[in-house]
Amino acid sequence: MTLTPVLSARWGDPEPWTLDSYRAAGGYEGLRRALAMTPGEVIDTVKASGLRGRGGAGFPTGLKWSFIPQLVPGEDPKPGADKPHYLVVNADESEPGTCKDMPLMFATPHTLVEGAIIAAYAIRARHAFIYIRGEVLGVQRRLRAAVAEAYAAGYLGAPLGGTGDGAGFTLELTVHGGAGAYICGEETALLDSLEGRRGQPRLRPPFPAVAGLYASPTCVNNVESISSVPAILSRGVEWFRSMGSEKSPGFTLYSLSGHVARPGQYEAPLGVTLREILDLAGGVRPGHRLKFWTPGGSSTPMLTADHLDVPLDYEGVGAAGSMLGTKALQIFDETTCVVRAVLRWTEFYAHESCGKCTPCREGTYWLVRLLRRLERGEGDAGDLDVLADVADGVLGKAFCALGDGAASPIQSSLKYFRDEYVRHVTDGGCPFDPTASMRFAPVPATGGGAR
Incomplete structure (x- = not known):
């Protein structure tokens, strides 16, 4: 197997984050080709490429773009078609273990900027937002500098042309620093945060494509998804589909x-x-x-x-x-204790629960208590069944996917490593570290992520 560096191809170049370096390597060629098409043709190209969202769910990117309602001459307007359209890039990367979007934006931010312009043109949006995690100041500064270069070069804030119903296209791009909450990686909580409210998931329907940011049609995409678009436009659909599998190309x-x-x-x-x-x-x-x-x-x-x-x-x-x-x-x-690893993850999800729904707010709290009991050596055989039961009560029942994320590692670890959980009971604590029982703070008396 060989690597296929595309997004990471220039990470080792001298100053790859600058506009001059990016253009010297063919940057903004994808945008030039996109502007020679109609917005509908750009969407069809991305659909044909088979690009799937790189943020987690793997939903087809072009299909997601096509959900944004448009005013079509001779047809009855769809709900929201007469409102402003928005593109929102989800750069709030904070999943434990995930670390791809930040180095991408830090090394070659213009890849994301170009992709955002193309995506906004395709869905006929005149304002785009990049919602980036607030703690990553270095990445944020690098991205803001790239946006400023794009404005100075006329890629943003000035008429870019376009054809068909995309003629006269211009785009404003705003980089917004988030408030440091994992829940804001969920697209509707992100939109609430972007509007200045507390980040909590919204009830759907209506979906963001109909009533998203400011109750207007909005497309929310991951950083890597948007950054992959310029290469597809500049190198072609066949090139992109030559990699990967039939249903997961690229x-x-x-x-x-x-x-x-x-x-x-x-x-x-x-x-x-x-x-x-x-x-x-x-x-x-x-x-x-x-x-x-x-x-x-x-x-x-x-x-x-x-x-x-x-x-x-x-x-x-x-x-x-x-x-x-x-x-x-x-x-x-083999040196890792499965129970301890799952406990650390579950503590994270309990801390980051927004507290809006009972299954996640109370379920993650009790999952942490049960796992801490086992790790301390205070658990009994019945705790394993209770742990599985509580996890089942969270999985698929929470308001958003955070609950699923908390329950999935527990269920899978019980499936593959139940004997290790049993040893925590029979051995009176963690068999990997006899001092583990001394490392936990007291559990608060009341449950809930919003405590």
């Missing part, structure tokens, strides 16, 4: 972290296996063996060494009982 960034010899970003065609990526990364750290891993960050069901040859595309990982998600491949060797 290239993507796999974030490899944990107990590996060479962690980092590995850009490869969709459908590669973890075994192939580990071979390129020097394997699991010397003297150790793979125990379990996550294919898409901590919110996806974990897999084991038996799944080394599962194709890392949406269909392959789904058939194995997990989700490709953000392609955050966290690798854990």
Whole structure:
């Protein structure tokens, strides 16, 4: 297997973040070709490429763009067609283990800027927003500088042309620093935060494509999804589909972290296996063996060494009982306590719960209590059944996907490593670390993520 550097091809160049460097490598060629098409033709091109959203769910990007209602001469206007349209780029990367969007924006921010202009042209939006995590100040400054360069060069804030119903296209692009809440990675909570309200998921329908930002048609896309668009426009659909699998075409960034010899970003065609990526990364750290891993960050069901040859595309990982998600491949060797790893993740989700719905607010609180009991050596055999029951009460019942993300690692770890949970009961604590029971703070007396 060989890597296919496209988004990461220039990360090692001198100052790849500057406009001059980006244009010298063919930057903004995709935009030039997009403006020679009508907005509908751009959407059809992205549809034909088969590009799927790189933010987690893998929804077809072009199809998502086509949901934005348009005024079509001779047809009855669809709801929201007469309102302003908005593009929102979700750059609030904060999933434990996920680390692809930040280096992408830091190294080559103009890739995202160009992609945002193309996407806005396609959905006929005149204002776009990049909602970026507030803590990553270095990335934020780099991105804002790129936006300022784009304005100075006339790519933003000035008429760019366009054809058909896209003639006279102009775009304003705003970089908005988020308030540091994981829940704002959920697209409707992000929109509430962008409007200045507390970030909490919205009830759907109406979906953002009909009533999103400021109750207007809005398309929300991930950073990598938008950044992949310029290459598709400049190099063509056939080139893009020559990589990956039939239903999951193209290239993507796999974030490899944990107990590996060479962690980092590995850009490869969709459908590669973890075994192939580990071979390129020097394997699991010397003297150790793979125990379990996550294919898409901590919110996806974990897999084991038996799944080394599962194709890392949406269909392959789904058939194995997990989700490709953000392609955050966290690798854990035999020295890792599964219960402790799951506890750390669950503590994160309990802390980040917005508190809006009961299953997530109360469920994550009780999951943490149960896991801490087991890790301290205070649990009994019945706790395992209660743990599974509470996780089942959260999975699929919460207002948004945060609840699923909290329950999935628990259910999958009980499936593959129940004997390790049992040892926490029979051995009177964690068999990997006899001092583990001394490391936990008291659990608050009341539950709830909004406490």
